[in-house]
Amino acid sequence: MRLLHWYDHNRRVLPWRAAPGETADPYAVWLSEIMLQQTTVAAAGPYFRAFLDRWPRVTDLAAAPREEVLARWAGLGYYARARNLHACAQAVAADHGGRFPDTEAGLLDLPGVGPYTAAAVAAIAFDRPTVPVDGNVERVTARLYAVTTPLPDAKPELRARAAQFAHDYRPGDFAQAMMDLGATLCTPRRPACHRCPWTGECAAEAREIADDLPARLPKGERPVRHAVAFVALAPGDALRIRTRPEGGLLGAMTEVPATPWREGAPWDEAEALAHAPLGPTGWRMLPGTVVHVFTHFRLEARVMLRRMTRAEAAALDAAEAGEAGDPRWCKPEHLGVAGLPSVMAKLVEHAGVGGRQQGLPF
Numbered sequence: 001m002r003l004l005h006w007y008d009h010n011r012r013v014l015p016w017r018a019a020p021g022e023t024a025d026p027y028a029v030w031l032s033e034i035m036l037q038q039t040t041v042a043a044a045g046p047y048f049r050a051f052l053d054r055w056p057r058v059t060d061l062a063a064a065p066r067e068e069v070l071a072r073w074a075g076l077g078y079y080a081r082a083r084n085l086h087a088c089a090q091a092v093a094a095d096h097g098g099r100f101p102d103t104e105a106g107l108l109d110l111p112g113v114g115p116y117t118a119a120a121v122a123a124i125a126f127d128r129p130t131v132p133v134d135g136n137v138e139r140v141t142a143r144l145y146a147v148t149t150p151l152p153d154a155k156p157e158l159r160a161r162a163a164q165f166a167h168d169y170r171p172g173d174f175a176q177a178m179m180d181l182g183a184t185l186c187t188p189r190r191p192a193c194h195r196c197p198w199t200g201e202c203a204a205e206a207r208e209i210a211d212d213l214p215a216r217l218p219k220g221e222r223p224v225r226h227a228v229a230f231v232a233l234a235p236g237d238a239l240r241i242r243t244r245p246e247g248g249l250l251g252a253m254t255e256v257p258a259t260p261w262r263e264g265a266p267w268d269e270a271e272a273l274a275h276a277p278l279g280p281t282g283w284r285m286l287p288g289t290v291v292h293v294f295t296h297f298r299l300e301a302r303v304m305l306r307r308m309t310r311a312e313a314a315a316l317d318a319a320e321a322g323e324a325g326d327p328r329w330c331k332p333e334h335l336g337v338a339g340l341p342s343v344m345a346k347l348v349e350h351a352g353v354g355g356r357q358q359g360l361p362f
Helices: 002-010 024-033 039-053 059-062 067-074 079-095 104-108 113-127 135-144 155-163 171-184 268-276 308-318 331-338 342-350
Strands: 225-236 238-243 289-291 299-309 326-332
Touching: 002 171, 024 039, 024 079, 024 113, 039 067, 059 079, 067 079, 067 289, 104 113, 113 238, 135 155, 135 171, 225 268, 225 308, 225 342, 238 331, 268 299, 289 342, 326 331
Parallel strands: 225 299
Antiparallel strands: 225 238, 238 326, 289 299
């Protein structure tokens, strides 16, 4: 119980965390856990508050248009999470009367809920005796038991060892204590072993190898993909945008027109212009390159700009009428709610359009 004693005196105050003595809200726990996947606490906090302000209950989120959910998620990244978030809210509303299942098995049946999220919600919101294993818990467990097998091969052993902590006494607090320990003391670099509640029990500390754990296999370099984006502006600086296809990277998110993203040689201007809206004339290649790093590759994109007359903008509307993606114009004052993901916002900003003053997600 040393860890719980430490947690009672050192717990982090987080916007989704219930205060001592209060019952956790399953909706808030679930929403925060989805947002925190591959995302820092600092980045997720403002989005969490905005979502709860806009949709205080899971049934409110379920009833929202998906386009609005995606737009409000813009900038947080990993956009499949937003699509799954909306689908899960709809399933809870339609199939469970607006109440989250209170078991891991029931939670795992929901769209977009995997083993970690199911365990986290079950433990924190419903006090089920289970230990969710995120990166913080992996690190704490690897050091506590001196597990030297590199990740990801060590994951099954780390999950099995963490499962031994499952207990009926305050399982939700224990799960959050493990997370807080990894986030504040048992950090990736220079862990504060002398302040840890498990000092003296930690095998990695005893062997002086805590800094080396968990071990990881070396990562290869990310491949590079190249693209050219087309920033078309109508009079009044309205921006030409469209919606990406369902599924895949940035599925159903808003984008500016662009060439395909390809590996190998960068696009030269002539071949890129074959993909330009309203033909190759009138476009100007801007200096510089926009770089955006995704999980599995690095995108290097050039930007071409064209300012269209009213007649040209009308001609583009006529040429693209009925095309997939609903090509349309977006006034500059509406860019902040257009749902541009970060990479698209970077491309638009590179062309001198929008930016922080328009609420773009940087």
